[in-house]
Amino acid sequence: MTVKALQEQLGWTAFHMAGPDRQVTGAYAGDLLSWVMGRAGQDCAWLTIMSNQNVAAVALMADVACVVLTEGVRPDEDLLRRAREKKVNLLGAGEDTYTAACRLHDCLK
Structure with missing residues (x-):
C-alpha cells in the first residue's frame, strides 16, 4: 500500500507528502530515537509522539x-521544515499510538 x-484510507492528516507513491510494508512504534534508528524497518510507517526536527533525520537514516x-x-x-527539505512523508493521526497501530495493521493485511 502506498x-x-x-x-x-485511515483519514490521517498529511502534514507533508514528499513521496506519496512510496510503498509501506510494515510498521514500527517508538519514541526513543536511537532505538528507532536501529530497529525500524525500511519502508515501514513509524508511529511516534516525537515532533522535533530530529525525527526527520532518524526517518532518513532508518x-x-x-x-x-x-x-x-x-x-x-x-x-516541518526538515521534512520538506529532506523529503520525508509526514502524517498525523488523532488516535493514540496503540489504536493507530492496530488500524495500520488492519490496512496492511
Missing part, C-alpha cells in the same frame, strides 16, 4: 516510508 493510499505523529501531535516548525 503512503497516500494509507493516509486516505529509511522509513513515512512518519505518523500520533495522539493528535502536530509537527513543530523545525520538523
Whole structure:
C-alpha cells in the first residue's frame, strides 16, 4: 500500500507528502530515537509522539516510508521544515499510538 493510499484510507492528516507513491510494508512504534534508528524497518510507517526536527533525520537514516505523529501531535516548525527539505512523508493521526497501530495493521493485511 502506498503512503497516500494509507493516509486516505485511515483519514490521517498529511502534514507533508514528499513521496506519496512510496510503498509501506510494515510498521514500527517508538519514541526513543536511537532505538528507532536501529530497529525500524525500511519502508515501514513509524508511529511516534516525537515532533522535533530530529525525527526527520532518524526517518532518513532508518529509511522509513513515512512518519505518523500520533495522539493528535502536530509537527513543530523545525520538523516541518526538515521534512520538506529532506523529503520525508509526514502524517498525523488523532488516535493514540496503540489504536493507530492496530488500524495500520488492519490496512496492511
